[in-house]
Structures are given as structure tokens and as C-alpha cells.
Amino acid sequence: MAATTVAPMSSSPADLVREFHLAFGLDARSTPTEISPDLAAHRGELLAEEAAEVAEVSVRGPLDRLAHELADVVYVAYGTALVHGIDLDAVLAEIHRSNMTKIGPDGSVSRRADGKVLKGEHYEAPDVMEVLRRQGWAPDRTG
Ligand SMILES: [Mg+2]
Numbered sequence: 001m002a003a004t005t006v007a008p009m010s011s012s013p014a015d016l017v018r019e020f021h022l023a024f025g026l027d028a029r030s031t032p033t034e035i036s037p038d039l040a041a042h043r044g045e046l047l048a049e050e051a052a053e054v055a056e057v058s059v060r061g062p063l064d065r066l067a068h069e070l071a072d073v074v075y076v077a078y079g080t081a082l083v084h085g086i087d088l089d090a091v092l093a094e095i096h097r098s099n100m101t102k103i104g105p106d107g108s109v110s111r112r113a114d115g116k117v118l119k120g121e122h123y124e125a126p127d128v129m130e131v132l133r134r135q136g137w138a139p140d141r142t143g
Pocket residue numbers: 050053068069072
């Protein structure tokens with residue numbers, strides 16, 4: 001392989017959003033951290049705005065608006081995780097691991113009448129606290 005090979009630009013949401021936060025001087029933490037209530041509320045409002053925009057276009061579209069607003073939700077969610085110092089990819093992996101336990105060992109899936117996949121008897125809840133501890137979170141329970 002040539003020494004001059006340039007790595008392709010990463011397209012993982014976490015990397016893209018970190019680039020955005022660093023470029024614009026927004027908060028970016030590398031360890032799960034309790035942040036100020038004002039900043040936490042601001043991030044929550046940004047996400048609520050984007051979620052409301054998804055709801056607006058969910059039924060009537062058009063499809064490009066829906067795609068745009070869905071991407072905005074993901075972008076702001078990753079940004080909020082970054083502001084709190086949470087590695088969201090690792091949390092997503094844990095949620096996925098848990099969701100996949102909804103399949104029984106025999107491959108059976110129980111569903112509600114509307115099609116929603118239900119938690120079977122082998123379901124394992126996600127352990128998000130453990131994921132954050134592995135990232136260095138040391139919750140201060142004394143307040
Ligand atoms: Mg939007």
C-alpha cells in the first residue's frame with residue numbers, strides 16, 4: 001500500500017458532529033459529565049424542536065423533508081451526547097444488544113396486534129449505567 005494513501009473521511013455521526021462542535025466552539029466532552037442545568041435544558045429544547053419537525057412531516061411528507069428532519073434529530077442527539085461526554089455509539093450498541101434478545105432461542109418473536117415486537121421471556125434490558133461507567137462515569141449521588 002502506498003505511504004501516501006489518504007484515509008477516507010469518516011462518515012460516522014459521532015465523528016461528523018464532533019467536527020461541527022469543534023468548528024463552532026460548542027461544548028464537547030470526552031467523559032460522561034453532569035453539565036449545568038441551563039446547558040442541559042438548551043440541549044433538550046433543541047432536540048424537542050427537531051422531534052416536533054419530524055412529527056410535522058411524518059404523515060404528509062414530502063419524503064425529502066422527512067429525511068432531512070430525521071437526520072436533524074440524529075445530529076442533535078449525537079451533539080447532545082457529546083455535550084454530556086457520552087459515547088452514544090456504545091450506548092446504541094447496548095440498546096441493540098438488548099433489542100435482539102427479544103428473539104427467542106428458537107427464533108420465535110411475539111408481537112402485539114399492531115405489529116410491535118414484544119419482550120419475550122429471554123429479554124435482557126439494556127444496562128446503560130454500566131456502559132457509562134465503562135466510559136468513566138462516576139455519578140455523584142450526594143448531590
Ligand atoms: Mg430541522
